[in-house]
Amino acid sequence: MASDGDGKSSSGSSATQKSSAPEPASKLKVLALHGYRQNGDSFKSKLGSLRKFISKYAELVFVTAPHVAPPMEAGAEADPTQRSWWFNKDDGTFKGTNKNGPAVGFEQSLKLVEKVWREEQCSGLLGFSQGACFVGLLCDLSARGMTSIKPEFAVLSSGFRSGSLVHLNYYENKVQIPSLHIFGETDEIIPKEMSQALLGTFIDPQVLTHPGGHFFPAQAVQKPAYVEFFRERLQYHLEAKEIENATAENSIMLDENGTDGNGADNDEEDSD
Numbered sequence: 001m002a003s004d005g006d007g008k009s010s011s012g013s014s015a016t017q018k019s020s021a022p023e024p025a026s027k028l029k030v031l032a033l034h035g036y037r038q039n040g041d042s043f044k045s046k047l048g049s050l051r052k053f054i055s056k057y058a059e060l061v062f063v064t065a066p067h068v069a070p071p072m073e074a075g076a077e078a079d080p081t082q083r084s085w086w087f088n089k090d091d092g093t094f095k096g097t098n099k100n101g102p103a104v105g106f107e108q109s110l111k112l113v114e115k116v117w118r119e120e121q122c123s124g125l126l127g128f129s130q131g132a133c134f135v136g137l138l139c140d141l142s143a144r145g146m147t148s149i150k151p152e153f154a155v156l157s158s159g160f161r162s163g164s165l166v167h168l169n170y171y172e173n174k175v176q177i178p179s180l181h182i183f184g185e186t187d188e189i190i191p192k193e194m195s196q197a198l199l200g201t202f203i204d205p206q207v208l209t210h211p212g213g214h215f216f217p218a219q220a221v222q223k224p225a226y227v228e229f230f231r232e233r234l235q236y237h238l239e240a241k242e243i244e245n246a247t248a249e250n251s252i253m254l255d256e257n258g259t260d261g262n263g264a265d266n267d268e269e270d271s272d
Contacts, residue, residue, distance in 0.1 A: 028058040028234050030124040030155070031117055033065075033131030036094050037082040040064035043128065049218035050226060057230040060126065063116045067105045069093070085109040085134050088164045094130060096160050096190050103164035110147065113138070117149045123237055124153045128216045129190060132159030136198055137167060139175040152240075153233045154202075157182040157216045160194035161201070171201045180229050182208045182217065189214040 034043035040062035044051075051060055065083035070092055086106040088098050113134075116122075127135035135154050141147040154177060161171055179202045183195035192209075199205040208225050210217040218226070 027056075028124055028230065028237055029120055029122040030058050030060050030126050031113065031120070031122040032060040032062045033085070033113070033125070033127040033134050034062070034083070035127075035129030035131050035158075036084050036096075037069050038128075038131075039081050039083045042081070043131075047216060047218065050216065053218065053223045053226050054230045057227070057234045058124070061116065061120045061122060063113060066108050066112050085130055086164075088162070096130065096133065096194070097163070099163040100165050101163065103162070103166045106164075106166070109134070110138075110141075114148050123151070124155070124233060125149075125151045126155040126157075127159065128157045129159075129214070132156035133162050133198075135159065136175075136201065137162060137170055139177065139179075140170040140173075140201075143173060143175055151177060152237060153178040153180075155180045155182070155229070156195075156198065158184070158187060158190045158195060158214055159198045160190050161198050175202045177202075178204075178206070178229075178233065180206045180208060180225075182210070184210050184212045184214060184217070186212060187214045 032040075032043060032047070034040060038046075041064070044060070044062045047060065065085045067084045067087070068078050068080050069082040069084045071078050084094050084105070086109055087094050087104040088101040089095055090101065092104070125135045125138060127133070135156050136159055138147060138149050139151060139154055142150055154175075156179065159181060161167075179199070181195060181199040181202070183190070183192050185192060187195075199207060206225075206229065208217075208222060210222065
């Protein structure tokens, strides 16, 4: 097991690029977490159709996991493009169906995604397979106030509950943010029953199934579901921002007028 900790990320505008002045967000920024043995660039390529479907409403920000996955064959050299968010087997690999194992490298990955989330000012999470498992854990951590990541919504494809011992208590309370759960009826890597168990930890989850196996579907038949979900999330996000800005403006006006919340003059002298 190795790690280079490069923390690379990519999006329509790279996470490493900074504009001279921030512009009002007209789209959602969604942090996208790839699966085991993938990386940010390969995941971005695989989601080309999805990115086109939702381009009016959201921009996906892709980040590469910090850990290099071990070679698939003993004695072979590790491929630095094959990454992992953590390892849950004693041999230093990862398998979604493994139970009661470790979570080696999880904390480092958590710090990385918190950094990218903060720098990119994301508002939602999206993940596939191990990345979707990570999204589920992040949602739980957020609900308990144990991470700086505060997602407004989550999209989880081929997701599952982590079987690592340290994560077993993460699913005691249901996550209350809007969520879309996607899984294949014939997925042999992460059987649909595992994805169904994860969606059961969310309140009012939306479900999108497909007849295929272990992949993130983005065909014409799925387009309406994706467009509707992200359109609603953007509408809610913009409405919440308007309320937040109006509240801030009212607060500034009150301060300038020298009054408190009850309309009393703050610099009025006390009477005897």
